[in-house]
Amino acid sequence: MEDVTEVSGGARPVTIHMVAASAGVSASTVSRALNFPELVKPGTRERVLACVERLGYQPNRAARSLALGRTASLGLIVPDIANPFFAPFVKVVQSRVREANYALFLADTDEDPATEVELALAMSQQVDGLILCSPRMPGRKLRTIAAKTPVVVANRVSRSVPSIALDFGPGIRQAVAHVHALGHRRCAFLSGPSGSWSNQQRLRAFKATCESYGIELVVLGPYEPQFSGGYRGADEALAAGVTAVFAFNDLSALGVMSRLSDRNVRVPDEMSVVGFDDVEVASMTSPPLTTVAIPVDTVAKASAALLLSLLAETTPQRPAAQELATRLVIRNTTGVPKEDQQS
Amino acid sequence: MEDVTEVSGGARPVTIHMVAASAGVSASTVSRALNFPELVKPGTRERVLACVERLGYQPNRAARSLALGRTASLGLIVPDIANPFFAPFVKVVQSRVREANYALFLADTDEDPATEVELALAMSQQVDGLILCSPRMPGRKLRTIAAKTPVVVANRVSRSVPSIALDFGPGIRQAVAHVHALGHRRCAFLSGPSGSWSNQQRLRAFKATCESYGIELVVLGPYEPQFSGGYRGADEALAAGVTAVFAFNDLSALGVMSRLSDRNVRVPDEMSVVGFDDVEVASMTSPPLTTVAIPVDTVAKASAALLLSLLAETTPQRPAAQELATRLVIRNTTGVPKEDQQS
DNA sequence: GTGAAAGCGCTAACAT
DNA sequence: ATGTTAGCGCTTTCAC
Numbered sequence: 001m002e003d004v005t006e007v008s009g010g011a012r013p014v015t016i017h018m019v020a021a022s023a024g025v026s027a028s029t030v031s032r033a034l035n036f037p038e039l040v041k042p043g044t045r046e047r048v049l050a051c052v053e054r055l056g057y058q059p060n061r062a063a064r065s066l067a068l069g070r071t072a073s074l075g076l077i078v079p080d081i082a083n084p085f086f087a088p089f090v091k092v093v094q095s096r097v098r099e100a101n102y103a104l105f106l107a108d109t110d111e112d113p114a115t116e117v118e119l120a121l122a123m124s125q126q127v128d129g130l131i132l133c134s135p136r137m138p139g140r141k142l143r144t145i146a147a148k149t150p151v152v153v154a155n156r157v158s159r160s161v162p163s164i165a166l167d168f169g170p171g172i173r174q175a176v177a178h179v180h181a182l183g184h185r186r187c188a189f190l191s192g193p194s195g196s197w198s199n200q201q202r203l204r205a206f207k208a209t210c211e212s213y214g215i216e217l218v219v220l221g222p223y224e225p226q227f228s229g230g231y232r233g234a235d236e237a238l239a240a241g242v243t244a245v246f247a248f249n250d251l252s253a254l255g256v257m258s259r260l261s262d263r264n265v266r267v268p269d270e271m272s273v274v275g276f277d278d279v280e281v282a283s284m285t286s287p288p289l290t291t292v293a294i295p296v297d298t299v300a301k302a303s304a305a306l307l308l309s310l311l312a313e314t315t316p317q318r319p320a321a322q323e324l325a326t327r328l329v330i331r332n333t334t335g336v337p338k339e340d341q342q343s
Numbered sequence: 344m345e346d347v348t349e350v351s352g353g354a355r356p357v358t359i360h361m362v363a364a365s366a367g368v369s370a371s372t373v374s375r376a377l378n379f380p381e382l383v384k385p386g387t388r389e390r391v392l393a394c395v396e397r398l399g400y401q402p403n404r405a406a407r408s409l410a411l412g413r414t415a416s417l418g419l420i421v422p423d424i425a426n427p428f429f430a431p432f433v434k435v436v437q438s439r440v441r442e443a444n445y446a447l448f449l450a451d452t453d454e455d456p457a458t459e460v461e462l463a464l465a466m467s468q469q470v471d472g473l474i475l476c477s478p479r480m481p482g483r484k485l486r487t488i489a490a491k492t493p494v495v496v497a498n499r500v501s502r503s504v505p506s507i508a509l510d511f512g513p514g515i516r517q518a519v520a521h522v523h524a525l526g527h528r529r530c531a532f533l534s535g536p537s538g539s540w541s542n543q544q545r546l547r548a549f550k551a552t553c554e555s556y557g558i559e560l561v562v563l564g565p566y567e568p569q570f571s572g573g574y575r576g577a578d579e580a581l582a583a584g585v586t587a588v589f590a591f592n593d594l595s596a597l598g599v600m601s602r603l604s605d606r607n608v609r610v611p612d613e614m615s616v617v618g619f620d621d622v623e624v625a626s627m628t629s630p631p632l633t634t635v636a637i638p639v640d641t642v643a644k645a646s647a648a649l650l651l652s653l654l655a656e657t658t659p660q661r662p663a664a665q666e667l668a669t670r671l672v673i674r675n676t677t678g679v680p681k682e683d684q685q686s
Numbered sequence: 687g688t689g690a691a692a693g694c695g696c697t698a699a700c701a702t
Numbered sequence: 703a704t705g706t707t708a709g710c711g712c713t714t715t716c717a718c
Binding site: 368369370371372375382383384387406408409410411412 | 703704705706709710711712
């Protein structure tokens with residue numbers, strides 16, 4: 001019985017051949033024992049696995065990838081990791097993907113479409129599949145990338161690429177109905193980035209729904225989809241003489257509330273505020289924010305599941321597009337407009 | 344001049360040999376033209392690069408890794424991506440690492456030390472280096488992992504592993520001095536996870552500093568380091584009859600404020616609240632939160648820089664440990680305690 | 687049931 | 703300056 005030195009200090013990694021030697025078998029047998037245990041006789045299998053254990057052998061991923069033609073890793077590209085809307089998305093995708101034994105590459109585009117394309121292209125060569133979250137790149141680029149590697153698009157519909165998107169309609173209709181029921185007749189929409197799919201969808205739905213309810217909608221902006229954007233928007237909303245504002249997202253709704261508080265305009269008594277997304281902090285503010293909730297976790301799970309199923313499929317399917325519903329969460333930033341209040 | 348088909352549809356990727364053939368040179372020349380352009384004659388170089396371009400050749404990463412013995416990717420492991428304290432950390436690390444042409448693997452431990460070890464072990468075999476953010480694993484495990492791959496630890500000091508940690512002292516001293524100056528003499532500390540390095544450090548510093556200022560410190564908890572923890576803690580702080588509370592972090596401070604608001608206790612008039620971390624939302628609340636700021640971006644940058652320098656070093660250095668200072672950010676949740684106020 | 691051998695795509699001596 | 707060769711560590715036919 002030979003004495004094989006333990007993996008200690010800084011020596012170079014154990015290869016499959018070392019294991020093979022130490023178990024008195026060939027490399028192929030070790031490989032089989034690890035990948036197709038049923039193909040090797042129980043006796044040898046145990047001997048091999050014991051050596052694997054003892055030597056602390058871990059297969060070299062690069063070698064494995066090269067031989068197999070698959071990397072066992074996926075990529076996720078998001079516009080802004082630090083955005084409280086995307087962070088949970090990343091978290092859920094990561095955990096799902098892990099469960100399926102894939103590692104996850106993460107990249108942040110800093111909201112820049114060009115960077116987005118660049119990152120996606122770079123990643124496409126080192127992953128088995130890609131999730132593009134809220135991509136802003138043109139459809140053409142999207143197709144280019146999808147031609148290189150399996151791709152799933154989240155938070156945007158696409159006809160050429162499998163996607164998980166959102167139907168803002170239900171949530172927006174509920175929000176408008178809610179505000180209408182409270183008595184508001186003149187409202188503002190603080191729009192977000194004009195190029196974004198989300199903003200276009202939301203704006204369209206707000207316009208149509210307000211019209212059908214006989215609510216006058218003042219469209220303001222575009223503003224950056226951040227606290228700062230809402231902070232600026234608040235003054236314009238006030239100047240426009242509306243009694244309620246629909247913010248592009250929760251962050252900007254927070255900005256609105258902060259500015260309103262600065263100017264001693266009480267929420268919801270003197271101004272109602274409705275957010276969008278239902279990020280975690282929306283429920284932590286005082287007063288807690290009424291907002292159109294997006295089921296991010298569900299979107300993230302569905303995106304991961306879709307990509308994984310794409311990878312599992314042997315026969316290529318045609319692009320599936322799924323749309324998830326939104327809904328209104330009523331908290332304390334919406335109320336009866338001042339003029340209507342009994343005093 | 345031969346007609347080489349464009350990369351269209353679903354064909355298999357272009358290899359270096361295809362480029363070589365199409366340029367009428369050997370594979371090594373293509374490799375050199377790409378990696379050490381100065382080693383190949385300008386004429387051929389251009390011809391090669393033209394073919395690379397035309398064929399859309401992208402080197403296979405796995406093959407490259409295998410040959411080179413390096414993966415050009417790094418790993419980052421955090422306790423909770425969705426936590427507003429860690430999200431910016433991830434963002435900054437990602438961007439730094441990208442700049443150095445590394446891709447980044449991300450994993451989330453869900454605050455579980457066992458998962459942490461598992462993930463770190465798994466990642467160690469597919470990266471050139473690892474950043475462990477706020478690790479909870481025992482020092483022994485840390486060393487095991489550091490023996491396999493270069494590791495940098497963030498938000499925790501270690502003697503055996505290079506680390507970027509925080510000196511909570513300055514910020515805490517400023518916070519206590521501030522609160523003391525306002526007239527508070529009995530305060531509470533809402534402690535976080537008892538096992539965490541951060542909590543131990545903060546508790547110790549708060550205790551020592553309060554003592555030196557003659558402030559009576561009531562230690563409550565432990566609470567989960569979340570909104571919910573603070574929400575619970577608020578009642579206990581009120582029962583303890585303190586006039587100011589130091590929350591373990593900003594999230595729990597938000598919980599405190601929310602509960603206080605529920606119970607109609609005004610902040611800061613009837614209770615002062617001090618957070619910790621200075622996450623982005625801390626400045627977005629009404630009133631904005633007074634908090635001990637942690638320079639996360641700096642920590643993240645330093646961690647990435649340290650790891651990159653470790654990888655660049657030819658000669659192994661001994662573990663460097665850097666400590667970054669914290670400081671108090673005074674906003675509007677701290678004020679003169681009620682009893683002292685002129686009425 | 688197991689071993690020998692070839693090859694995944696790339697880089698790096700070593701020749702020339 | 704460029705081509706030839708070997709090899710990174712693994713999987714996988716193909717023999718036996």
